[in-house]
């Protein structure tokens with residue numbers, strides 16, 4: 242099935258950001274943390290960067306799971322960052338999670354990171370190199386990379402089946418977001434091609450659920 246890009250890359254409408262922040266993504270966000278645990282043996286104590294952090298549910302979960310970690314969380318949408326700030330304050334994590342309003346492609350970021358994280362950003366990007374080059378340029382040697390996203394289904398019927406299964410009762414705005422995201426998602430082969438262009442072939446790309454994929458590994 243042909244890819245249809247998202248109508249807008251950023252989620253900068255207050256209503257859309259709020260509907261997204263109020264939706265229950267706990268299962269997939271917890272899966273993200275479990276994948277990181279499998280990838281990074283031991284206690285992570287370094288500096289992580291979360292790209293396209295949205296309302297910061299993943300940085301908050303990561304901070305609770307790894308109490309010695311610090312996280313820089315970046316998003317281009319101020320509406321999302323306003324919600325992220327609330328979540329961080331509600332969890333008392335202001336000292337460990339810092340927010341950055343930054344649209345990708347970014348000029349080179351100042352810091353280098355021990356872990357590069359991203360969930361559900363890739364399918365928003367019309368130029369996926371905006372993500373992969375940021376990861377390559379911002380990683381310390383031996384950094385851990387975990388990128389999770391939706392996988393584009395093979396047919397419109399498969400899209401409809403996923404919407405019925407996972408968003409049947411969701412508000413209309415979220416059902417439309419989910420549908421647009423599934424059409425905009427990349428395939429495993431497309432991502433392998435993107436990684437080759439970015440010289441990130443060391444990362445592995447795999448399907449991890451009926452609708453998710455992960456790109457993961459350590460950089461050499």
Ligand SMILES: C[S@@+](CC[C@H](N)C(=O)[O-])C[C@H]1O[C@@H](n2cnc3c(N)ncnc32)[C@H](O)[C@@H]1O
Nearest residue numbers: 250251252293294295317318344345360361365
């Ligand atoms: C689907 S949300 C995912 C949010 C979060 N990672 C999560 O898992 O809940 C995608 C986020 O990426 C942000 N985004 C999209 N394109 C971007 C870009 N070019 N630069 C920075 N952020 C972007 C959007 O504003 C939105 O907050």
